[in-house]
Amino acid sequence: MPSDLWSFENEARSKGxxxxxxxxxxxxxxxxxxxxxxxxxxxxxxxxxxxxDSKKLTPAQRNRLYDRLYGVAQSIGIGVVDAAEIDRINILQATLQSMTMAVANLQPQPDYLLIDGIFTLAGSPVQQQAIKKGDSLSISIAAASIVAKVTRDRIMTQVDALFPEFGFSRHKGYPTKIHREAIVRYGCCPIHRRTFKGVREYIKTEENHH
Structure with a gap:
């Protein structure tokens, strides 16, 4: 593991x-x-x-590291925002809301945040830094990417039992060919994001009548 994966963490600690x-x-x-x-x-x-970065790992590698992280991390917080809320406030706002929830669920509370991407959390009193492609540059962000991915995959596998016709355990809700074909065939189910292209075109027309 390259030691420079710790560079952002070390720099934050060097500032107190x-x-x-x-x-x-x-x-x-x-x-x-x-x-x-x-x-x-x-x-x-x-x-x-x-x-x-979780995207560069196999599911087996992710699951192994997920278990290891839950064994060694000082603290892990999770934030989940559902499809209805994503439709209500948009995916960017929902993502930032889920990140804010994840931070709120840490115990003890952090005094510095390293966030994957280009956005910081508005309204957070904690000093923070957005890092583009942070999941391959910071060990803490890489750890968070693994925990988030495994957590979400497990949620989607559980949901598969409720709506087996969509095959959620296989594609986890991503717009694969079999998923798009299932939407065309069955319409959408309660966990579909109705504002997303690829879903909204297939919402049955009667749902649009008030």
């Missing part, structure tokens, strides 16, 4: 911050299901061999 949390989300792109964020505080220098 003690509890540095990495934050990332999973599920901005799917047509169904929630957006899930995780916030993770790691103990200084903990060995996490094999950690990387």
């Amino acid at each position: 911050h003690q509890i540095v949390a990495g934050i990332d989300e999973a599920g901005r792109g799917p047509l169904a299901g929630p957006v899930v964020s995780a916030a993770v505080v790691l103990p200084v220098g903990v060995d996490l061999a094999g950690i990387n």
